[in-house]
Amino acid sequence: MDSNFSYWRMVIIGVLSLLLIVAISFFFYFEHIYFNYNPKEATFSKLENIRNKKKAKVIRYLDQQKERGIKVCQNSDIKDYFKKLLYLYSNHGYGGIEYAIIESVVNKLFVIELDKFYDLLFIDAEGDVFFSVKKEDDFLGNIHEERFNGVSLFEKIRKIQTRETEFVDYEYYSISDEPASFFITPVLKADKIQGYIVLQLPINDINCILTERQGLGRTGEVYLVNYNQLMITQSRFVEDNTILTKQIDTEAVRNAILEKRGNKIIKDYRDKRVFSSYEQFDYEGTEWIIVAEIDEDEVITEIYLSREKELFNKVTDYLSKYSYQNDIQKVFGKEWKQKNSSVKVDFKEFQKSKNGQSLYTEGIATCTAMTIGYPGKFGYLLHITPTDGSYRNVGFLTRLLLRDSYTDFVERVMSGICRYDILQCEKSQLRIGLMATHDDSFKNIIRKLTEHGVELSQIKVLYKKNYQKVDVVFDYRNDQVWSLWGGKGFKMVYTDEYENAPDIGELIKKLSNYNRV
Template sequence: MKKLGILFLLIITTLFIFSCNDYKHNKATQKREIISFENYKRNTLQSLDSITISQKNKLVQYLKTIRSLASNAVKDKALLSFFKQKIAFQKIKNKELPKEIIEKAKSVESNLISHYITNYNQFYNILMIDADGNIIYTIRKEKALNQNIFDKKFANTLLYKKLKNNTNESFVDFQFYEISNEPSAFFIEPIFEENRLMGWFVLQFSITKINSIFDRSDKLGETGEVILVNKNHYMLTDSRFIPESTILKQQLADNNITEKFKLKEGHKTVTDYRGYKVISSFKVFHFWDSEWLIIAKINQAEVLTDYFKNHTAQFYNCLESALKSRKYEYMNFSPLPNQKEVNIDEIKRIEQSETVHTKGLSTCTGLLVYLPNKFAYLAHISPYDKIYNETKTDIVGHLMNRIDYIEISKAQKQLLKFIIVAPEIATAKNITNRLINEGIFLNQIKLLTKGDNRSSEITYQCGKSDAVITMHINDKVTYLSTSQIPELDNEICL
């Protein structure tokens, strides 16, 4: 019995030791997870890598299919027969042909168009060019028909240069093709008869299909996108965020793209074409003698905000310390005329050059929201609001619904600026969390708490880059530009 008691004690002791070790390990793991933004960022980059590879595979498969289709053209009896017929007609084009031959030719052409629709509709057009450069036929009958590709007016086109210097099968990279009034690429398929060059089938395809391959937003959040870039640093795909087409119009910065082509693949944190700091995965892709760059990217602000959502306690500890240690340089300021006054539980909207003002922010919270040079809203939120855990009003919800529904597009949401003047940290946390849940990022928000202020005021003139906070400290009045207040992404401890 005594031995059993000792054995039981040993088992309990062993289990306790293992439990303690597991507890210490779990606590250490939790601590690592809390502080490891770099690991979080690394996971995001791995997701971007997967997207880059996926897009490359889709592009490879598409180009492989369309290249194979282009190669078949010179073996296509219907195309070859029609080409030879057009060559023959070229030789007698000034002679009057019998009506039955003309009717037969029209029937053959009609059959050819049906053949094109059935077998070659992935191509925008097929040009038939003889060995002298004469464009003897095009499916779409565009103005290039009956012109010569070797004329000087075509000399700046890549198609001219390829045909002039090369009789082999080749590929012409995307360029704005004036005749079709859109970006186009071409497969050149030479036609030989008994080793003699008779001419070429030139199969034209637009960027539309490739653009649709890259038109995706899944797994890319609110700010991510995948783009294709050529060696001249022009986008070959449309931006997800710009309504006008960016294809062969939006040129990306040399200091961003040159190094990516040089490195071939990897990760970079850069400022993108819209002025946002982004993290990106990239891979260089070769097709014939063309070299393209695939980039998957997402705004760093979105990644940081997503990280914040899982580490709010850590962030607010950092924020409280930062608020206590802030030092400001105050400014001279005179009240502006014709101010729109905002009273308690009110929201006022202003436009360019108008001024809005609220005072008496002691236990209340002030919230300024503005889209630079467009509009601004100022709200004076009482302690009966949802951000104070009360139910009488929900001014933030009402304001964001109005802005989302009336004022902005989805892409403009990240352009909004937010200034919060809160009485204490608890309310500041609540309103910040609310804005984050509304899809706002940390780098859009500036926050000031009451501190030693008896009360505060907010003044903003629409069109200005910053607002003015009036602070009543004891019997002294001071003025603070919001340019002195850092965005919240600068307050997070990483």
């Protein structure tokens, strides 16, 4: 009997587990189909969902801290400590053994019960700060002093009317030299205010909630903006501090003030086109705007990756028939290599330049030329051969046969750039060019680049299948690539076709359903 029961229990558990796996798989499959069918609507839906979850987390966190603070403030022991210290301070001033003993007890309670808070202040009805855990410059001061004019915490207490706990929005609190918000709880005796217990809450945990990037891809971020249109969380794209220092005057913020919530493709505070989902909401009388955004470039890249085979064929077909503009021309003189201190990149080689030198390579026929540059800072020129992992026919067995002849230049160079040459936030500054008379390497190179966080809008391709070879000169300082197709040597005219060529992101917009939905 027991064995039969165990058997059927295992069967039921197995069936339920299978159904759960099927349901999860169906969900992700449906999400994939929805994105392919209507990428704009799917992206806004995703951002809206993330925005709502982040907002709920922020409110829940603040409510939890408020509840903990109120619980401690209503604790009879804390009230007794407040009243004893107030009595000692009013009659004897600060100091003495009894004062020190009570301070020590309150400090221990603060560490145990209020670990999320930065400081605890006791303030009497006249405005004297007679207790502080941190004992900074506000301690033993009076909130009515001129030096505290304009400090939101003290301005709030000066005007306070209610007997309930009040919230003070995040601002730069110069006394602690950091952003802070506050909960103010009045201490009453026979309905008369004896003073206030103030809890100082740092921005750290709120910032962690907003900057956690699960589901936000390579360029997504969620941030809070206050009523002064100042960012109150850290930007993922700015190395310097943005908390209460970065003004956000974007269409999303302006629309949130007028319309409360919405979704729109706009230019963000970096002047980049983004999908933006925004909402104005209230917390304890404080108006905030929460914004969830992701770069349009990343969305375009994801459209391509989700339909790679179909769209790659469309792109190469389009480029093979594309009429590159070549109205900008440059004639290199006989001694141009020496005069320009140019560096030659030989067959199956790559070179880096960061001292203003131009790079050049010759005879790209079955090979592929690739430029990677950060305009004005550095540039790489790669002469990639058919024994490189970028070529479509180089599989695992081929690698074994090639052994030392096998290369993977794109992976090697991009790993080095990401590790040594740039910060993460600078990756979008890279400009990449591919030049070849065939498309055998393009697909794998594009995939490798996207795996390193490069967007399609950063990549340009010069593809001329009716020519036998191409020679390339790369001037990273001015982000210029000069190409000579099917000529003999460097005595002929080079054209700046790279400048006028469309980037792959533009082509995906044109060739997919992006602009039709």
